[in-house]
Amino acid sequence: MSNSETMVDTAPAPATPESEVKVAAGAHLTLVERLIMPTILIVVLFGLPWFHPGYRLLSLATSTGVSAIALYGLAILVGQAGIMSVGHAALMGVGAYTGAILSRDLGMNLWTALPFAAIFSALAAGLVGLPSLRVGGHHFVIITFAFCGLLAIVLTNGGAFTGAASGLDIGAIAPLFGVSFGKLQNVYLLVAFFVLASIALTWLVMVSRYGRTLRSIRENEKLASALGIDVRFHKIVAFMLSGAFAGVAGILQVYFLQHISPELFGAFPSVYIALMVMLGGPRMLYGPLAGALIVTFLPEVLNLDPIDARIAYGIGLIAVILLLPGGVMAGLASLYRTLRSKVARA
Amino acid sequence: MEIFLQQLVNSLSVASVIILIGIGITLIFGLTGIINFAHGEFLMIGGMTTWLVVSNGGGFIIGLVAAVLFVGLLGFVLERGLFRLTLDRPMNGFIISLGLIVVLQHFVIRFWNSYQKSIPEPLSGVWEIGGVQIIVMRAVVVLITAVVVAITFFGISRSRYGLALRASVADQETASLMGVPVRRYITGVFIYGSMLAGLGGALMIALFPITPFIGSTIVVRGFAVALIGGLGNVAGAVVAGLVLGLMDGLSAGYGLPEWTEAYSFALMILILLLRPNGLLGGTAGPRAV
């Protein structure tokens, strides 16, 4: 089965994939307009602590950031390569547990363990991706779900090594270059830095030749293959790349929470992660960030109790998929384009 | 030996519920390509409906019928209102089903609570056959499922409607050229699958307590059964359900109970890799032509 039959309909207004990327890269905007989003992003992202947010808000923001990092990895897989996966939380789990276990058994801290978390998650992701080479998209989605469930079971039954059902604890982040991470503020800024890095990396993928290759696989696998693209290789690489993002997010999460347990990375968190990326828009540059922000902060803003929040979230997601298949960001971008052309004509 | 037989009957009752879910999924997924992960929630709602009726003084049978009818109605409404809009892009149907899971689960939690619900045993008692103790209710569950499976199987293989359904699963376009109103069959299959899920829920709560979260564990089993047995293949779903149910039941009794779920996951992944069309063969999906 080719990807185009199972790919999610997230196409925003421009019809061809190449114009899609140009729009995402802002080709039709003036230089000033193109700089608006990144500027706002950097200001808000790094300026947040200076607005004296409460502990709770900062904590939520950090959590959002961690999710966003993982989401960018998923966006490369789903948005660019067109492969749907609901196993992403499991990959975060690999990164998180790697960090926790390396800290406990080898005394490694965040800085030394980070590359390992990324690598192990990437390897796990490559493994999860292997069945996608044989099996069509619909069946594969279910396999990713099963992998997640499997991982959760393995972690729960791992005895003392994985901390079993109660999970593992970890110490604080070790200081780097004299900067201490005892205060939440610095942890937040660290996460913010990684978020920025994720966005930049994703942007690079989108505008590069590699991104073009992935998108051609997404649009028409058979054609891509006939054109000489090694589809299998590129799919696995896309998986591994998405895994690396998840691994980094995972290890950051364990150091942020200072505790992890299996249910954080099971089937349901995976589903929520997939929902977040679909909500924000997997093909848009700021889609993943938007998805993470909406899911984390909407309940706060609307002051809903957690259960009502979840219901609203579910209904909202269904509405977005039906009305704005490209996600919220695609809808906003489309709106901006319409307003802009109206203003230009006036 | 007696213990083994007892375990066998217990496993069969577990398998029964899985089979009911699996048949619904194999037909719906096989015909439309839509992965409705919320199917497990249908089962949960069926069980909750039965619990509601029974705890308000109704008999179990009324509760069972109510579950079947209500969930069938729910399936109809969701197909017409929601899933029908995603027939061209089934993957969107999948995402929507994920949203549905969240909505349905939390709806139930909001109006009742997230704690376990159970009903008194509708049929108490134990049969003794040759030294083997068989819990009557479990045997009844197996019996009811067997009857439903037989009806389904003969309906599909003998009747004109079953023929049209099998043709539609194989090749929707050509079936419509023969005059088959495929859209109506899609709705029909959704309703039927939902009714089976409702029945499964009612039978499940007759055996053990349920929480609003059981849907998620059941649904993966259901998809495993459908995929292993071959999409659209009812006989395959039955065989796969028996295998999985037996594995579940026996591993709980003999093997390592914590790994029970892992077995079905692993088996499913294995079979999908080796025989993507399922053990007994089925459609590769509605776009396979």
Added chain:
Amino acid sequence: MSLLEVANVDTAYGAVAVNRDVSLSVAEGEIATILGPNGAGKSTLMRAICGLLKPKRGRIMLDGHDVTGLPPDRLAKLGVVMVPEGRRIFADLTVRENLRLGAYSREDQGEVEADIGRMESYFSILADKRSAKGGELSGGQQQMLAIARGLMARPRLLLLDEPSLGLSPLMVREVQSVIIDVRKNFGAAVLLVEQNAGLALSVAARGYLMQSGKIVLASAIADLRDSTLMRELYLGGGKRPPIKSRDVETL
């Protein structure tokens, strides 16, 4: 009034236009053909006529009633039955089941068994292989099954899309005699789309030549065969199409 009337139909797949301003008609009980090279848009037009594709413009009339845009299952009930390109036999259903399914749209379900018997006596291969799965038949046998399946619906108009594709010359001759018999024994009109000019010209009374999605010539068969346009565009210039008189049943 013709049985089928196609008037000024445009078709397209998304933004890609295929047929432009196509008009044709088929009379009750007549065999008409649409000829043309590969990619001319013949199959697309057939898909529009049988309801699988909605025309962007124009009308399709059956017995004077507007049936444009009706879905295939409605059209089948009205007597327009398509035997699709590539046969599209249900491989996992038995031959008998394939035939029975062909009669799905009929009101008189009681007659279906008798008709299956009639099909089996006309197409002897179907009797021999009645319990075999559709996928087990050879290409030629599948074509016979596909046509029989179409006839089970007791159509008024049988649409045949490239029945000779992939068949041996022997099987093509069998298809040829079946098509002629459809008119004689089963009383249905036939609209035949073919690349095989020899087959088409030997069975049809009237023909349309299609090129690049448009009808470029419409006439009685004899004139079509003799036309220079036909020879130049379709047959590559030079000789008449190679039809041996002993292969042709007199119409």
